[in-house]
Amino acid sequence: MQSAQFQIVGTETASRPQGQIGAQVYRQEGKLSTKPTSLELQTRDDYPGQNPNLDGRGNYVVIGSTVYKRGTTFSGWELSSTYDADPSSYAYVNPTTWPASSGVTLLGASSINGMAAWVMQATDGVGRTFRAWIRETDSYPLRYSTSFMNVKLRTYYINALYQRFNIPVVIAVPSQSNHGIVPIGTPISLPSGSVTLTRVAFDCSGSPTHRPAPLHKLVTITLAFRDTGPDAMLISPFDWRLYGDGTEGATAADTANPASLTAQILKPGENVSGIVTFEVAEDAYQLITVGKLHDVTAVVSVFLPMYPVGLPPCSHPDS
DSSP states (O other): OOEEEEEEEEEEEEEOGGGOEEEEEEEEEEEEEETTEEEEEOOOOSSTTSSOOSSSOOSEEEETTEEEEOSSTTSOOEEEETTSOOTTOOGGGSGGGGGGOEEEEEEEEEEETTEEEEEEEEEOTTSOEEEEEEETTTOOEEEEEEEEEOTTSOEEEEEEEEESTTOOOOOOOOOOOEEEEEOTTOOEEETTEEEEEEEEEEESSOBTTBOOOTTEEEEEEEEEEEEOSSSOEEEOGGGEEEEEETEEEEEBOOOOOTTBOOOEEEOTTOEEEEEEEEEEETTOEEEEEEEEETTEEEEEEOOOOOOOTTOOGGGSTTO
């Protein structure tokens, strides 16, 4: 086998009414290659807008023995190794890791979707016992299963189901341009200077030329760019998007505000500041703005106040 697609079916124990024990089921798609050894697991988005597909990459990537992982697409990548004792590691879903396992035992034979398979049991590099179902006809993997204790102190079961073997798979090293979420007022280094989000506000009335639609509000962010050289800096309000609970990838709105940031080229030694406006649902909150700039992904938390249920911000006296 040279490559495969797979689906993770993760099961977490969960309490149910009257003291019963149930399960919460999660699903994620993935792909892997055996030459070279690599694996990528796609993102989960249990809450729309809070883990969007910003760059088309999963949140867990393995290249050789290096593991790249992040909490969400807003987070910077953290590097570790497949040899680190991480009980939640997905690196061992790749069959190329199995020959280095210890305590390999043949448990017997079984059948998956009508295909005869050997059932093997072993201990992986982080000390977990796992089972693998190996197709008898060609030694391809059909299923992998293991478990670990997660951060909620609940048992989490991993089941990987393999399919679509030997299709072209390329898994590249993730871009390191996203260094994670920064708060308002923190300068973000750019190749020729910096950008700082200095202020955020919401506007429920708009302007004579642009008023928010019913049950919508305008969110404004003020950006300050500095070009310290040596190169010119291309600036555009449309490089920025707004995400969060209630919005996913809102683009800049043209409000005819004279203070709006305009598309321009900043020369070394020049500074510019301007407003970028987004229109989002009235109850959108926990917002994050993302600027896809040259060689840098800028991510800034622009958290806005939460109000009681049934009292949207544009109905609140403070609005």
